[in-house]
Amino acid sequence: MAAIDDIPFKGLDQAAVTAWSEALGDPEWFRARRLEALAALEKLERPTGREEPWRFTNPRAAGLDRARIIRGGAQPGAPEELSPGHGKASSGGGSGAGTELEPGGLIAMADGAQTGRPKLAADLAERGVLLTDLATALREHADLVEPRLLVAAAPFDEDWFLALHATLVSAGAFLYVPRGVEVELPIGAVYRRTRSGATFAHTLVVVEDDAALTLVQEHGSPEELDGRAFHHGVTELFVGERASVQHLTLQEWGSEQVTHFGVQRALVAREGRYRSLLVTLGGGVVRIAPDARLSEGSEADFLGAAFADEGQRFEHRATVTHAEPFARSTLLYKAGLLGGSRNIFNGNLIISPGARGSDAAQTMRNLVLSRHAHAEANPFLEILNSDVRAAHAAATGRVDDLHLFYLQSRGIPREQARRLVVFGFFEEVLEQVSVPAVRRRLEAALEAELAREVAA
Amino acid sequence: MVTDARDLTQTPERINPVPENVDLGAYKYGWHDKVTSVFEPKRGLSHEVVEEISQMKNEPDWMRQFRHRALDYFYRRPMPQWGGDLSKIDFDNIFYFLRATEKQAASWDELPADIKSTYDRLGIPEAEKQRLIAGVAAQYESEVVYHKVREDLEAQGVIFLDTDTALREHEDLFREHWATVIPANDNKFAALNSAVWSGGSFIWIPEGVHVEIPLQAYFRINSQNMGQFERTLIIAEPGSSVHYVEGCTAPIYSSDSLHSAVVEIIVKPHAKVRYTTIQNWSNNVYNLVTKRAAAYEGATMEWIDGNIGSKLTMKYPAVLLLGPHAHGEILSVAFAGDGQHQDAGAKLTFAAPETTGQIVSKSISRDGGRTSYRGLIKVEEGAESVKANVRCDALLLDEESRSDTYPYNDVKEEDVTLGHEATVSKIGDDQLFYLQSRGLSEAEAIAMIVRGFIEPISKELPMEYALELNRLVSLQMEGAVG
Numbered sequence: 049m050a051a052i053d054d055i056p057f058k059g060l061d062q063a064a065v066t067a068w069s070e071a072l073g074d075p076e077w078f079r080a081r082r083l084e085a086l087a088a089l090e091k092l093e094r095p096t097g098r099e100e101p102w103r104f105t106n107p108r109a110a111g112l113d114r115a116r117i118i119r120g121g122a123q124p125g126a127p128e129e130l131s132p133g134h135g136k137a138s139s140g141g142g143s144g145a146g147t148e149l150e151p152g153g154l155i156a157m158a159d160g161a162q163t164g165r166p167k168l169a170a171d172l173a174e175r176g177v178l179l180t181d182l183a184t185a186l187r188e189h190a191d192l193v194e195p196r197l198l199v200a201a202a203p204f205d206e207d208w209f210l211a212l213h214a215t216l217v218s219a220g221a222f223l224y225v226p227r228g229v230e231v232e233l234p235i236g237a238v239y240r241r242t243r244s245g246a247t248f249a250h251t252l253v254v255v256e257d258d259a260a261l262t263l264v265q266e267h268g269s270p271e272e273l274d275g276r277a278f279h280h281g282v283t284e285l286f287v288g289e290r291a292s293v294q295h296l297t298l299q300e301w302g303s304e305q306v307t308h309f310g311v312q313r314a315l316v317a318r319e320g321r322y323r324s325l326l327v328t329l330g331g332g333v334v335r336i337a338p339d340a341r342l343s344e345g346s347e348a349d350f351l352g353a354a355f356a357d358e359g360q361r362f363e364h365r366a367t368v369t370h371a372e373p374f375a376r377s378t379l380l381y382k383a384g385l386l387g388g389s390r391n392i393f394n395g396n397l398i399i400s401p402g403a404r405g406s407d408a409a410q411t412m413r414n415l416v417l418s419r420h421a422h423a424e425a426n427p428f429l430e431i432l433n434s435d436v437r438a439a440h441a442a443a444t445g446r447v448d449d450l451h452l453f454y455l456q457s458r459g460i461p462r463e464q465a466r467r468l469v470v471f472g473f474f475e476e477v478l479e480q481v482s483v484p485a486v487r488r489r490l491e492a493a494l495e496a497e498l499a500r501e502v503a504a
Numbered sequence: 505m506v507t508d509a510r511d512l513t514q515t516p517e518r519i520n521p522v523p524e525n526v527d528l529g530a531y532k533y534g535w536h537d538k539v540t541s542v543f544e545p546k547r548g549l550s551h552e553v554v555e556e557i558s559q560m561k562n563e564p565d566w567m568r569q570f571r572h573r574a575l576d577y578f579y580r581r582p583m584p585q586w587g588g589d590l591s592k593i594d595f596d597n598i599f600y601f602l603r604a605t606e607k608q609a610a611s612w613d614e615l616p617a618d619i620k621s622t623y624d625r626l627g628i629p630e631a632e633k634q635r636l637i638a639g640v641a642a643q644y645e646s647e648v649v650y651h652k653v654r655e656d657l658e659a660q661g662v663i664f665l666d667t668d669t670a671l672r673e674h675e676d677l678f679r680e681h682w683a684t685v686i687p688a689n690d691n692k693f694a695a696l697n698s699a700v701w702s703g704g705s706f707i708w709i710p711e712g713v714h715v716e717i718p719l720q721a722y723f724r725i726n727s728q729n730m731g732q733f734e735r736t737l738i739i740a741e742p743g744s745s746v747h748y749v750e751g752c753t754a755p756i757y758s759s760d761s762l763h764s765a766v767v768e769i770i771v772k773p774h775a776k777v778r779y780t781t782i783q784n785w786s787n788n789v790y791n792l793v794t795k796r797a798a799a800y801e802g803a804t805m806e807w808i809d810g811n812i813g814s815k816l817t818m819k820y821p822a823v824l825l826l827g828p829h830a831h832g833e834i835l836s837v838a839f840a841g842d843g844q845h846q847d848a849g850a851k852l853t854f855a856a857p858e859t860t861g862q863i864v865s866k867s868i869s870r871d872g873g874r875t876s877y878r879g880l881i882k883v884e885e886g887a888e889s890v891k892a893n894v895r896c897d898a899l900l901l902d903e904e905s906r907s908d909t910y911p912y913n914d915v916k917e918e919d920v921t922l923g924h925e926a927t928v929s930k931i932g933d934d935q936l937f938y939l940q941s942r943g944l945s946e947a948e949a950i951a952m953i954v955r956g957f958i959e960p961i962s963k964e965l966p967m968e969y970a971l972e973l974n975r976l977v978s979l980q981m982e983g984a985v986g
Binding site for chain 1: 885888898901902907908909911912915917918919920923930
């Protein structure tokens with residue numbers, strides 16, 4: 049079978065998917081799963097934008113009908129030497145030395161293909177930690193992957209885009225932390241786009257009981273692309289009993305030609321702890337849907353910070369399901385909006401019938417910095433058990449004149465005062481980022497955004 | 505979808521069989537009276553039915569055309585896929601028009617005895633006798649059967665008529681405002697109402713006139729599979745004020761009825777309108793209502809919305825704030841028991857600078873009932889210095905019940921202060937213990953806590969309605985302890 053580097057979205061059929069699967073070197077079990085997903089895709093209703101989950105982001109922004117599904121960069125010589133921070137924050141200035149991550153491991157993908165070999169600190173490999181690309185995981189770790197990949201946390205038959213993802217996924221990362229192993233240094237996964245087309249990347253993370261992990265996912269691109277790029281990313285996380293996972297996701301696409309639909313699903317076992325931080329700064333249309341399902345006594349904290357500029361349309365739709373008793377969750381999302389930008393926060397907190405003793409809170413705040421910006425904050429609650437403590441709050445406002453006045457009365461120029469107030473607005477989120485390197489990195493990225501605002 | 509209207513040769517008794525051994529539960533209005541319709545009722549919906557309704561009412565041509573256009577909109581629009589379960593509504597099995605009496609009565613004694621006894625049992629003549637109200641209208645099935653307005657208000661030029669009569673007697677005033685706030689194509693059920701509407705209230709308050717005591721209307725569905733589609737239009741001229749109160753009941757039948765009203769309110773500059781509803785339909789009525797007010801400069805619009813009955817209610821009273829300094833307020837209380845889904849909420853659209861608004865929602869679920877708050881705060885571009893506040897509190901009384909909160913907050917302006925807060929809780933054991941230690945039974949204690957929970961809303965009601973709400977809540981609470 050000849051190498052196939054891309055296929056059109058139009059006319060996907062069994063023959064095309066089989067050829068795609070052969071070109072990717074899938075093992076038999078995963079080829080069968082792709083074909084099942086294709087069959088599911090044909091049965092599922094393709095979202096049109098009228099459905100409730102798609103009322104804020106037009107699914108057609110993916111531009112699939114005219115797109116080709118690609119795997120691999122057009123230009124040879126993809127960067128061999130990997131370093132995180134490909135996004136515009138590091139290239140746009142503002143982040144000097146010392147803000148880079150020093151990861152315990154790193155894996156990278158570009159345009160739907162792996163680039164370079166994954167790197168993992170030697171001591172982690174010795175303790176049984178695995179970090180491999182998707183193809184290797186499918187072949188060599190089927191025992192861990194097969195029962196989970198696109199069937200447990202994010203089942204492909206649930207939703208049209210998930211089915212499409214399972215049919216076409218061409219790159220990804222597999223990360224495994226054995227029982228009781230605590231990975232101190234963050235592990236990075238970098239997803240880059242350098243050209244137009246559609247890509248499907250998957251990240252599967254298994255953290256066994258009593259283990260700990262910090263995962264940093266970064267999305268970046270150069271400022272110029274040759275056309276529209278659609279990135280569909282699915283991350284499935286399995287958080288074991290009493291395990292602890294910190295999960296940071298950075299959208300720092302340099303180009304607004306990028307449309308990014310992201311799905312993140314975490315299944316948190318008894319007394320597990322999951323902490324998600326979402327930071328969205330770059331991209332044209334970005335829709336990220338983090339989701340956690342909590343077992344008895346587990347905890348989830350969702351944090352988010354977004355800064356949208358002219359022309360950018362962001363949607364962050366989080367779902368937290370308290371499936372069992374005595375789980376605790378919090379959500380704190382904040383966004384600043386400039387120009388004619390748009391940001392949607394959508395939260396759905398579900399307390400299942402048996403989930404007594406649940407404790408949950410949601411807070412969403414939009415800071416509108418331009419009269420043409422459009423902010424929405426929709427904190428939903430679906431509560432099916434009376435023994436709960438659930439509250440939510442949403443607010444939209446502007447920079448408080450009193451704060452500005454106070455700072456100016458202390459001799460701080462107005463523009464600088466404004467930046468301080470905006471920075472202070474995000475501080476509540478940033479101060480909860482416990483990895484110092486990551487926090488510095490975020491502060492730098494935010495400073496860069498604010499500097500752009502003043503320059504504009 | 506279109507079916508020919510079928511002639512029914514059944515007598516009303518056969519149409520309205522009394523199900524044997526029906527458990528009326530706590531619902532006090534679950535009886536029905538045998539009332540013979542004065543014309544042969546037809547089930548189903550078609551252009552012929554619409555034509556017949558229009559001709560029977562002897563309407564002007566523009567209204568006839570409006571109805572037909574609306575029916576086309578109804579056919580064209582898909583069923584809503586959100587909110588409650590609407591799949592069980594059988595549009596072909598509904599009576600779209602029933603006339604229960606030949607002519608409207610102007611004094612209570614003129615009413616046919618059977619209808620009079622219906623309303624006597626609802627307690628309406630007492631309220632009127634006691635002169636607690638400025639005017640009263642009673643709608644039975646499709647048409648208003650009794651109407652009375654105080655002479656002094658008539659002398660001031662206040663118009664309070666049923667909507668059909670208003671169209672005949674004040675056509676120009678009527679046409680100027682009709683369907684300006686809720687167009688026929690607003691949503692599927694507003695389209696249905698626009699096609700087959702009948703009855704409802706038409707109120708016009710002249711400039712500067714303050715109606716000091718409430719105008720009231722009572723709506724009653726008596727027949728099985730009845731659709732009630734009343735249409736209310738209230739116009740408050742500049743500087744005037746009025747409080748309108750409506751109550752709704754229906755008997756319990758084994759198959760479902762549909763109530764799909766449209767209420768439009770125009771609050772002109774510096775006028776004030778308060779609209780109070782206590783909906784206590786029986787638990788087999790689909791209550792799908794569109795209520796919207798337009799508030800101009802300096803005007804105040806208040807909706808007080810109580811949802812106690814019905815199988816499914818989908819109702820979101822709205823205020824469009826169209827002029828500077830307009831103020832909108834919505835107080836909503838919902839109570840869902842076994843088999844009930846109250847999908848109620850509120851909408852505020854801020855389309856002018858310096859406008860303000862507030863929503864307070866209180867919901868109580870028990871016995872597997874489901875309450876949903878669904879709300880929208882929308883701030884349009886150019887609406888500077890807007891202040892909006894939303895507060896939703898839900899009380900869950902047992903493990904089987906459900907409470908949802910779906911607030912949408914959509915802001916297209918920079919200079920906005922918008923807050924939304926919600927809490928969900930149960931009755932605290934310490935609260936119960938305290939009250940019981942003072943000698944209250946558990947049931948009394950729970951009822952007292954629930955009354956306290958809804959107090960911010962019940963205190964805004966006219967006294968007899970506040971009493972009624974408290975009584976209904978206590979009734980609903982019976983057997984809540986388990």
